[in-house]
Amino acid sequence: MKNILIIDDEVNVATLLSKFLTRNGFHVTTASTGSGAFEYLKNNTYNLVLCDFRLEDTDGREILKKIRSEYPQTGVIIITGYSDIKMAVELIKMGAYDYITKPLYPDEILTTINKAIETQQALMDTPPETPETPEVRERKKSIASNDFVVGSSRASKELVHQIELVAPTNYSVIIIGESGTGKESVAKSIHMNSNRRDKPFIAMDCGSLTKELAGSEFFGHEKGSFTGALGTKIGHFELANGGTLFLDEVANLSYDIQAALLRTVQERKVRRIGGTKEIDLDVRIIVATNENLQDAIRNGKFREDLYHRFNEFGINLPPLRERGKDILLLADHFLELANEELGRNVTSFSPEVIESLLNYRWPGNIRELKNVIRRAALLTEGTEVQTKALPLEISSYNKTQTYEGFTIQNQQSAPVTPATPRNDLKNAAMEAEYETILRVLREVNFNKTKAAEILNIDRKTLYNKMKANNLDK
Known part of the structure; x- marks a missing residue:
């Protein structure tokens, strides 16, 4: 039986949580103060601590610092109100596993606790790592950038781990994910964490290429090699020489161009259209697709031999709807970028907006979230984003009801009102x-x-x- 310590000075909340978790197979202890909690920690071993951020004698930051220092085998989840979400995000960066916002949802609590305990157990079973060198710390730091935000969800942590594994190699990589999940940002992160980081990163959108132009764009051409070739053009393979070539929407390439690509990838040489000289290549190739290439192979639309050339390492990007609280981390990041772009000082989201962002399914993923936040920042007159700045399909979030002291959601959307x-x-x-x-x-x-x-x-x-x-x- 797993042991959980609840630290909350609201007796009703602590009692309800204790009863709920006990019914779900946990051994639960409650404490109303930080000092009382550490008395329990001295004499008992806990798998997890659920700590309210605001306590009478201390706060979640101090509790987390001490637990991380003295009881590293114990995971920590912060319980917080909407007004403390920015602080909760900071606590995750300090080592908290996750945070839960009030009102509390039973399913969310149970899922988060089970994942936290599973993660903590995996960490305990993993042999100790050697201390990080300055180079490793710098490499990890470079993963997070304006293009790629490191989230706190399990899926995001696994993604970072995969980037760290494959980046130092020369493996070709296939990135698979729905449109808008940030495939190019992941490709850039792989490039920036490789020994090619000082060389070019060249991105090509294969979906926008016509069959006639694709060869010239990939391989370049010599002056006069065809009608309209008024000068010499350097292709993307040459431009990326020494660095990384990123091919987005690779499944849209014609079969003829795939055959030409296969030769270039195999021989690591390129010859411009109309030219006679072969140019040696040292290019890492990363491709991305939102389609199932295995299906495309079965349907005769994609070459199997080219697929295997690309598929030395595969990364599957989770859709935004499966990344939980990462939505708020990303929204906060995009709000900062929008402030810089627009010269605004919008600092936060209202509780209603936060709930809407978390409830929405995000079919357009990170790209859609970024556009929504940019538009919201533009429409916001004060410092806090309000519901009226969101599109109606996002602001019409589910209503809630209370059950056994917890708040649970009903699948009922707010009525849509006509636009002005x-x-x-x-x-x-x-x-x-x-x-x-x-x-x-x-x-x-x-x-x-x-x-x-x-x-x-x-x-x-x-x-x-x-x-x-x-x-x-």
């Missing part, structure tokens, strides 16, 4: 275009080829409209 009419036809048309494109992209999981077909426009027009509406970020 606009008198400016140009703005109204732009807004309608934005909403239509975003809706279709969500419906097809951001597959641009399918979206262009549904919208009855070509891919180039779709890309231009996405860029104009900031949907390509």
Whole structure:
């Protein structure tokens, strides 16, 4: 039986938590003060501590510091109100496993506790690591950047671990994930943590290439090699020489171009179109796709031999809806970026906005979250983002009810009210275009080829409209 210590000066909350966890097979002890809690810790071993952030004689920060120092085998989860979420995020960086916000949801509590205990047990079973060198610390620091935010969820920690493993090698990597999950950001992190970090990182969007232009973009061409070749062009393989070439939406490449790619990848040489000289290559290749390449192979749309050349190491990116509290970490990060971009000082989210962000399913993943936060920052007049700054489909979050002292959710959305009419036809048309494109992209999981077909426009027009509406970020 796993032992849990609850530290909370609200007797009713501590009692309800104790009864609930006892019914679910845990041995529970409660303490109302920090000093009382450490008396228990001196004489007993606990798998996990649930600690309210605000206590009469101390706070969660001090409790965490002492437990991490004196009882490192014990995991810590912080219980906090919405107003303390920024502090809770800081506590996670200090070593807390996670935080739970009030009101408390039984399913969330149980899931978080089980994952915390499982993680803590795995850490105890792992042999001690050698002390980190300054180089290792610098490499880990470089994983977190404006492009890639290190989250606190289990999925995010596993992703960081995979990046750390594969980055120092020269393995080719396939990154698989839904559109908007940050595949290019992960590719950049791999590059920046490799010994190629001082060399070029060249990204290519294979989905935007026509069959006619693909060869020139990949391999380059010599002047006069075909009609319109008015000068010599250096291809992306040459541009990335010594560094990393990132191929996004690789499943959209034509079969002919795949054959040419296979030769280049195998021989590590490239020859410009119309040229005679072969150029030696030292390029690491990272590819990304939101499609199942095994299905594409079975359907004759993707070469199996090329797949195996790319698939020396695979990374599966979790969708944002499976990353839990990472949503708030990312939202906070994007809010800071939006403040810099707009010259604003929006510092926080209202409790209602936080609940909406956590409840929403995010079909467009991190890209959608970033765009939502940028627009919210633009629409916010004060320092706190309010519900009215969110799109209606996000702000209409589920209502709640109380059960045995805990709050649980009902699948009932708030009514949708009509938008305020606009008198400016140009703005109204732009807004309608934005909403239509975003809706279709969500419906097809951001597959641009399918979206262009549904919208009855070509891919180039779709890309231009996405860029104009900031949907390509």
